[in-house]
Amino acid sequence: MFWEQAASLVEGPRIWDGFRRRGGRVGLMFWQQSLGENVDLLLSPAPIHKHGGGMLQDCYSRPAGLYRQLCGAIGRPFHLMNYWGPLASRRSSDWILEATFCVMERQNAPGLLLSYLPHLDYDLQRHGPDSPPARRSLEVLAGYLDRLQTHAAVHGYDFLVFGDYAIQPVTQPVLFPNRRLRERGLFASRAVRGMSYPDFFSSRAFAVADHQVAHVYAAPDAIAEAETALRDLPGVEAVLDRAAQKSLGLDHPRGGELVLLAHEGAWFAYPWWGEEEAAPDFASHVDIHNKPGYDPCELFFGWPPLRVSSDASRIRGSHGRAGASHKAAWMSSIDFPATGTLLELAGAVRERLDSDP
Secondary structure, three states, X not given: OHHHOEHHHOOOOOOOHHHHHOOOOEEEEOOOOOEOOOOOEEEEXXXXXXXXXXXXXXXXXXXXXXXXXXXXXXXXXXXXXXXOOOOOOHHHHHHXXXXXXXXXXXXXXXXXXXXXXXXXXXXXXXXXXXXXXXXXXXXXXHXXXXXXXXXXXXXXXXXXXXXXXXXXXXXXOOEOHHHHHHHOOOOOEEEEOOEEEEOOOOOOEEEEEEOOEEEEEEOHHHHHHHHHHHHXXXXXXXXXXXHHHHHOOOOOOOOOOEEEEEOXXXXXXXXXXXXXXXXXXXXXXXXXXXXXXXXXXXXXXXXXXXXXXOOHHHOOEEOOOOOHHHOOEEEEOOOXXXXXXXXXXXXXXXXXXXXXX
C-alpha cells in the first residue's frame, strides 16, 4: 500500500503547518506519499491500470484541472515510462522542471513549493555513483539547478536544493533473505502453472526488501528461527530485534519483527525462487504493487523484449545504510545555519517558515 502514495502513512506534524495556518499556500509536485496531503496545490503520477491489461497514463492534480493546463503549457503530457522503468531518464526531470516553472508563474502561486527532480537517481543505481553516466547525469542536474535559481529569483522565491539520501557503490553479491527463509521452511509459496507465487498467509516469516534494509515479518514462534537463519547470511551486517530497533529509534508498529542491515557494498533483493523458470509472471514486468519489496532491476530491459531484467548483479548503486558519509547535501539562497542531517535542515526550514511574516 506504500505505492498508493497516501500522505497518511507519513506521521507527525508538517514543517508548513504554522505557515498554512497564517494563510500561506503550499504546493507539492511529484512528492512521494503526497496524495491526500493538506496542501493547496498537488501534482503526482497516478496511472490507471486497466482490467484487461495495460495502463492509462495520468497524473493526479489539485486543483483538478492543473495537470491538463500544464500539459497544454508545456506542449506534451508527462510520460510515466520516463519516470520509472528501463526508459527512465532525464526526460522526466525535464517535464517536472518546466511544470515547476509554470506553477511559479501562476497567479496566487504557492509561497512554499516543493518539487522533486528524479533523474540522477536512475544512473546512480544503474551504473554506480562514480561512473561516467552518473557524472553526465550530475552535469545535467547542475544545469537544471542553474535554471531553477534564475527562475526563482525572477519570481521572488528563495530556493533550497537538497538530496535526501546518498547512493553508494554496491559490489558484493546480492542478498536474498527470502530464499534463505524458504530454504529453512519459513517462507511458503504456491505453485501455479509452474510458477512460484508467495503464500504470505502460510509463511511463518518473509522479508520486504528495500535497498540496504529489509523488514522481516515473522510469527511470534518463528522470530528466533528467522533470526538464526538470516544472521549468517553472507553480507548481512546486523539483525535488529524489537529491542535493538527501539534503542536506535527505528521501532514502529508497522515495522518488521526483525530489521536487516546490509554490509557496505551489498543490498537486499526480494526474490524467493531460485530457477528462472519458477519466477512469477510479475517478476519480468514493472510491477510495484505485487512485488514484496523494491526491485531496481526494473531499470533495465531483459529478455525477451519488452520485459524487465531479473539480473540483480547489474545494479551498481544502492542506499539505506546510515553513517557519517550520508549527511544531507544542500545549497540555498537563505543563510541557514550549518546542519548535518536532513532532520536538522527540516527544522531550520520550519523555523524560517514560522518566522516569515
